[in-house]
Amino acid sequence: MAGYRIGPFEIESVLAQHPAVAECSVIGAPDDVRGEVIEAYVVLRDGVDGVGGIGGSPELATELQQLVKTRYAAHAYPRTIHFIDALPKTPSGKTQRYLLRNRRRAELSTPEPR
Numbered sequence: 478m479a480g481y482r483i484g485p486f487e488i489e490s491v492l493a494q495h496p497a498v499a500e501c502s503v504i505g506a507p508d509d510v511r512g513e514v515i516e517a518y519v520v521l522r523d524g525v526d527g528v529g530g531i532g533g534s535p536e537l538a539t540e541l542q543q544l545v546k547t548r549y550a551a552h553a554y555p556r557t558i559h560f561i562d563a564l565p566k567t568p569s570g571k572t573q574r575y576l577l578r579n580r581r582r583a584e585l586s587t588p589e590p591r
Contacts, residue, residue, distance in 0.1 A: 533560025
């Protein structure tokens with residue numbers, strides 16, 4: 478991102494320290510200015526209140542971004558946090574980041590309705 482080489486594991490490790498986070502995955506999403514920006518997909522623990530049944534709020538997203546800024550690096554925080562109900566996984570339980578990347582690219586390439 479903007480000339481920095483940032484791996485997802487360190488950011489995921491910091492996000493996983495938050496008591497509301499059950500699991501998470503970090504991807505690089507296309508960006509016109511920086512090349513790619515960091516985005517996180519977060520599954521919240523049961524009982525975390527939020528909107529839409531999945532949970533999450535703008536306040537929680539900001540809290541997670543601040544957590545990464547203070548515990549890892551200020552330039553490596555996720556610019557967007559997506560709250561989802563489950564991460565795509567292989568049969569052995571590994572997160573399939575490429576599916577998240579493809580999903581995000583598809584969302585970004587679809588024109589917004591007017």
